[in-house]
Amino acid sequence: MILRTLFKAIIFSTWAVSSQAAPVTWQLDLQFEDNGTAVGNFVWDSDLNAATAWNITVSGGLFSGGHVLPGETFSNDSAGHVASAFTQNGFSFIQFQTDDVTYLPGPDRERVLRLGLGFSGLDVLDTAVALLPLVADTVNQFSLTSTGFVDCGNCSPVRHGDEGSFISGRTPVPVPLPASLPLLLAGIGALGLARRFSRPD
Secondary structure (H helix, E strand, O other): OHHHHHHHHHHHHHHHHHHOOOOEEEEEEEEEOOOOEEEEEEEEEOOOOEEEEEEEEEOOOOEEOOEEOOOEEEEOOOOOOEEEEEEEOOEEEEEEEEEEEEOOOOOOOEEEEEEEEEEOOHHHHOOOOOOEEOOOOOOOOOOOOOOOEEEEEOOOOEEEEOOOOEEEEEOOOOOOOOOOHHHHHHHHHHHHHHHHHHOOO
């Protein structure tokens, strides 16, 4: 009975691992209308419908209050940094956000910096493709998405991305099941047979 239960547990765990969708890593190498850049990647988990890891560096260039905001790296390893995703009226949007960033001394010198990416649907992120276009929001008219992606500090000021921008996806190389698994199952079977035949008559 114990051996049978152990065998079922191994089969179930193997099935559970193999049934999970592989996350997709999306690479960004984007250019803004002012020649600024956003370079890095984020990991999309289709089971969670969310970005689970990200590291994207945006160059400086946003102009606010007579000063240029510095560049920033959006990262899930940084305190206060978050990523969110939503769909509204057929348009999908992912936003990466920092905690408050102090860019100059004095009052009113903090900004929450954001980077937004627009898509035709979140499901397009589930499967890796070489070129996935970023799309503009023509329905909701969000100020963030006129050309597919945007960089903003508290969403004002704003700089938009170049038309025709895209990201590239790749999936990790599948990790094969351990080669010793068949031997393990065979060993369990052999133990069961040995136990059966070793019982006294």
